[in-house]
Amino acid sequence: MTHVSDPTAPRIALVGATGAVGHTLIELIETRGLRHRDIRLAASARSAGRVMDVDGLTRTVEDLAEFDFSDTDLAFFSAGTSVSQQWAPKAAAQGALVIDNTNAFRMDPDTPLVVPQVNADAVTGRPVSGIIANPNCSTIPLVRLLGTVEERWGIRQVVVSTYQAASGQGQHGIEELQEGSELALRDPDAELPSDRFRPALAFNVVPFIDRLLDTGFTLEEQKMLQESRKILGLPHLDVTTTCVRVPVVNSHSEAVWVEAAAPVDRAELVERFAALPEVTVHDRHAPGGFPTPLTAGDPDHVHVGRIRVAPHNPRGFWLWLVADNLRIGAALNAVQIAENILERELL
Structure with missing residues (x-):
């Protein structure tokens, strides 16, 4: 008790x-x-x-x-x-x-x-x-990884594409996705519910989360820039994002490109991520050797995989992260x- x-x-x-x-x-x-x-x-x-x-x-x-x-x-x-x-x-x-x-x-x-x-x-x-x-639910797992990169190599730029689950719109978002999916399976021509997501999210991806700003970015995309700067204490950090809603019930995913200020050693990068608290590194180059919303594991960990240093630019690397947005986020x-x-x- x-x-x-x-x-x-x-x-x-x-x-x-x-x-x-x-x-x-x-x-x-x-x-x-x-x-x-x-x-x-x-x-x-x-x-x-x-x-x-x-x-x-x-x-x-x-x-x-x-x-x-x-x-x-x-x-x-x-x-x-x-x-x-x-x-x-x-x-x-x-x-x-x-x-x-x-x-x-x-x-x-x-x-x-x-x-x-x-x-x-x-x-x-x-x-x-x-x-x-x-x-924000997508900012939290991102900055938990970026902090160690900035500490070791410095960061020039971060480019992020998010794949955000229906639960980001709460229980009503989950129910709308489930209802729409069931209806679409019964009748492919049916008009699907779209109160929480416009257009409807079932069997769809929607590259638009929150309201549109004068810059052409959405508020969700602006949040990730502003919040990352404030949390990391880097007021000029260059973060640019496309936030996408996907027909997943729970857990957000992100594809992240980071250009560091110095060449990055992949083995050291993996080691530093693995040493972070409540972070699980999935580092098998094989089908299924990466985290997904369905298979990641511990919902209280940030899961990261597909860590790739670019051969043409040793300062740049890609990673894929998955985190339970209702818990981590x-x-x-x-x-x-x-x-x-x-x-x-x-x-």
Whole structure:
């Protein structure tokens, strides 16, 4: 049991508890043993009143519009950007330290943007905003690998193509993909559901995630540039991205080209990746010797394979990475932020 009477254990609130990330947060709090003396669940009015089990105890979901954060030490927000913009500052003002899983505050200079394996020291106490931002689901696994490259060889440029799963749009995204796939198999000419993905995602790939910017890039693509710069402390880092939604239920994949500032030795690169915490290197040059969303393995690891230094440019290399976006890209990173804060007694 992670529910304890210890007065030093935090009182936790989960906002967006009924969503895909919220369910994953609850699972990780239980399995990782995040000790707490109270945990409360909040969501929109339509989900209020639902009963959920947390570590063997029954909890009733409360209406966020009536939620009081004055008895909360640590609040996880995973209910969407607009909800965080409205409620996270109010929670912080009532005394809660907020870990926010949306884009609302990531580029706020008073809000640290944290991947604990990369820049845990960005948090040295309570932030001015009272909020710690959780990065984008595709940025997190990328920077966990880029950090060691910058440290050893330096980075000139990064080019990324993402292959992002339906779960990036939460449980509704998963259900729309499943419904559309079943319908398309029954009737290839049927009009497929496209509320979450336009055009429909079933048996399709959609090179457009989030809203279009004046630059011609999408907000999702801009996030990866801005967030990588902030997390790695490299304000001029050159990252360019094409973000693509694919008909996969869960786990994002990325094809990444990195041009370093100096020639890269492949064996050393593999060794450095393998030495990183919670990273699994798949280094067999054979069919199946690489990670995929279905076969990667441990969902709490970043999986990397197809590591290739370019013969024509020894400063450049390709890699392929796979990471569970609900865990690595969202809930797990948030819980690890909380674990780090508690371990260093910063709460």
